[in-house]
Amino acid sequence: MYIRELADRTGLTPDTIRFYEKLNLLQGNRQSRRGHRQYDESHVAGLLQIKFIKAMGFTLKDIQEKFIDWRAGRLSNLEKRAILEAQLQKMDEAAAEIEQVRVYLRKKIGLFPD
Structure with a gap:
């Protein structure tokens, strides 16, 4: 799926998704097709998880520092x-x-x- 559909499915804006990518908060492989980024269900799940973690009051810095290790099984x-x-x-x-x-x-x- 393209970023617009990912945005629609997660309730985030494309700019927010791109920002999260720059922070390395999204995992999974992206394949480029005609110069456009491609996303899959793992990206939807990851972004919804970030939204939930933020709703618990965690900051993006917290997510970068703690939850990357959490998801990777290092905690x-x-x-x-x-x-x-x-x-x-x-x-x-x-x-x-x-x-x-x-x-x-x-x-x-x-x-x-x-």
Whole structure:
């Protein structure tokens, strides 16, 4: 498939896909046909995985540093667990901060009666 179809299937833009390629976040072989890049189902799966990892709050730098080794099987289960536990802790802290802001906003809203 061409990049436009890959973009449609993953919800990413072609520019984002090209950027991820430059960061070496995509795996798999690409064959050039008439000068156009070709993609397959492994690219769809890889990009959806990156989207999911980003949704968990990981940065592209985290993905480059940690998840390339993860996918390549170079991390032990203990290392994988530590990565996920650390991220969960960060997300819990962020959620607590967001909740504090929500409480504050509710109080402020209450100051302005109808």
